[in-house]
Amino acid sequence: xxxSGCIDGxxxxxxxxxxxxxGNVVDGxxxxxxxxxxxxxxxRRLGLGLTQTQVGQxxxxxxxxxxxxxxxxxxxxxxxLAAQLSSQQQNIFEKxxxxxxxxxxxxxxxxxxxxxxxERYASGQNHLTDxxxxxxxxKRKRRTSFTPQALELLNAHFERNxxxxxTEITGLAHQLxxxxxxIRIWFCNKRQALKNTVRMMSKGIV
Amino acid sequence: xxxSGCIDGxxxxxxxxxxxxxGNVVDGxxxxxxxxxxxxxxxRRLGLGLTQTQVGQxxxxxxxxxxxxxxxxxxxxxxxLAAQLSSQQQNIFEKxxxxxxxxxxxxxxxxxxxxxxxERYASGQNHLTDxxxxxxxxKRKRRTSFTPQALELLNAHFERNxxxxxTEITGLAHQLxxxxxxIRIWFCNKRQALKNTVRMMSKGIV
DNA sequence: AGCATAAATAATAA
DNA sequence: TTATTATTTATGCT
Numbered sequence: 001x002x003x004s005g006c007i008d009g010x011x012x013x014x015x016x017x018x019x020x021x022x023g024n025v026v027d028g029x030x031x032x033x034x035x036x037x038x039x040x041x042x043x044r045r046l047g048l049g050l051t052q053t054q055v056g057q058x059x060x061x062x063x064x065x066x067x068x069x070x071x072x073x074x075x076x077x078x079x080x081l082a083a084q085l086s087s088q089q090q091n092i093f094e095k096x097x098x099x100x101x102x103x104x105x106x107x108x109x110x111x112x113x114x115x116x117x118x119e120r121y122a123s124g125q126n127h128l129t130d131x132x133x134x135x136x137x138x139k140r141k142r143r144t145s146f147t148p149q150a151l152e153l154l155n156a157h158f159e160r161n162x163x164x165x166x167t168e169i170t171g172l173a174h175q176l177x178x179x180x181x182x183i184r185i186w187f188c189n190k191r192q193a194l195k196n197t198v199r200m201m202s203k204g205i206v
Numbered sequence: 207x208x209x210s211g212c213i214d215g216x217x218x219x220x221x222x223x224x225x226x227x228x229g230n231v232v233d234g235x236x237x238x239x240x241x242x243x244x245x246x247x248x249x250r251r252l253g254l255g256l257t258q259t260q261v262g263q264x265x266x267x268x269x270x271x272x273x274x275x276x277x278x279x280x281x282x283x284x285x286x287l288a289a290q291l292s293s294q295q296q297n298i299f300e301k302x303x304x305x306x307x308x309x310x311x312x313x314x315x316x317x318x319x320x321x322x323x324x325e326r327y328a329s330g331q332n333h334l335t336d337x338x339x340x341x342x343x344x345k346r347k348r349r350t351s352f353t354p355q356a357l358e359l360l361n362a363h364f365e366r367n368x369x370x371x372x373t374e375i376t377g378l379a380h381q382l383x384x385x386x387x388x389i390r391i392w393f394c395n396k397r398q399a400l401k402n403t404v405r406m407m408s409k410g411i412v
Numbered sequence: 413a414g415c416a417t418a419a420a421t422a423a424t425a426a
Numbered sequence: 427t428t429a430t431t432a433t434t435t436a437t438g439c440t
Contacts, residue, residue, distance in 0.1 A: 141425085141426060142369070142425095142426095142430085142431095143424080143425050143426070143429080143430050143431055144425065144426090145424095145425085145431070145432085146425090182425085182426095185425070185426065186425080188426095189424070189425065189426080193424090257420090257421065257422090258421080258422070346419065346420075346435090346436075346437085347418085347419060347420085348418095348419095348437085348438095349417080349418050349419070349436085349437050349438055350418065350419090351418090351438070351439085352418095369430095388418085388419095391418065391419065391420095392417095392418080394430080394431080395417065395418065395419085396417095397430095397431085398417095398431080398432075398433090399416095399417080
């Protein structure tokens, strides 16, 4: 399924402002502040050449599933939205089951993460995934969803070669922006699917 | 155990055809035919109002041991793949110790079964219940309605963690007096809703 | 009548 | 094989 990253992107598109009331405060939180933060975050993110998805994935690893890309995006996006809403429309929060507080909580997390990312970048250590300290949590990895483009390329490769070499896998991973292991597993699953066909066909069941 | 169906469904999604060589023939067997058959089978299955799981179970009775929904799904999916393989790569069959001939065996089995199923259906016999050997009174679970208090707690948890662990879910279920599965599903749906929200907001719809 | 969303099904990553 | 995501269905409520 299509899952466009939206850590900050939803915030970038300047939609027609519904109500530009300057003092947009809910629960003692200035929604304009959050809006500004979201914009700044995007600039810094782009400065590092990172995609929203990359940030989301990194956060979900370092901060736990509570900060999935979806959750963060939604929280920030709704803040942006809210910042544009007139005060009487702000009950949209209730409809969305998102409190202004939740977005406020995310802010420091994003700030801390971005700071570290920028430091790593400055010190020349290249990739984001490098400083992801995998917590000793034995939780199952979150299911990744591939883009149609990625799947197209993967399938094309599979068609040519069902057993890509290590180098090929690494190349694909880099090219597509996924972790090497994810790509490797994809080929495993794909081969397995093919094998299942064999088993079942030989029994004449499928 | 989770057992959702996939007898044929995987085949429905029209992936970008990699190799549209019209003459995809091995050993006198047109692989495109198999692909077409899979599509047609799905239509007929849906016409009878049957799930992949039901077909799988029925087949396991007449044809052999049961296969999980997942396995059957991937099996047919890979059949689709085979139909897309370019001719020079079709030695993949050899690597897997399978001949296109064995693939050909699939068709008659399914066709025979489906034909009988449709005849039963046409003659109006018990909605195929005896034929597919399912319990006829498999009613949909009554929709649970959560108390406002329960929703409050659930939302609070969701805000902290959109992916609660099994233990957490069990704890919540016990604490609130709902079935564990109900709580699990609630989180699934909640995550989905969040995703939809994000999608819509990013499109400026909300 | 239509909406919100719980439940069920389908697909597939781990 | 298991667990999660994606999609669809259908029900309780207004």
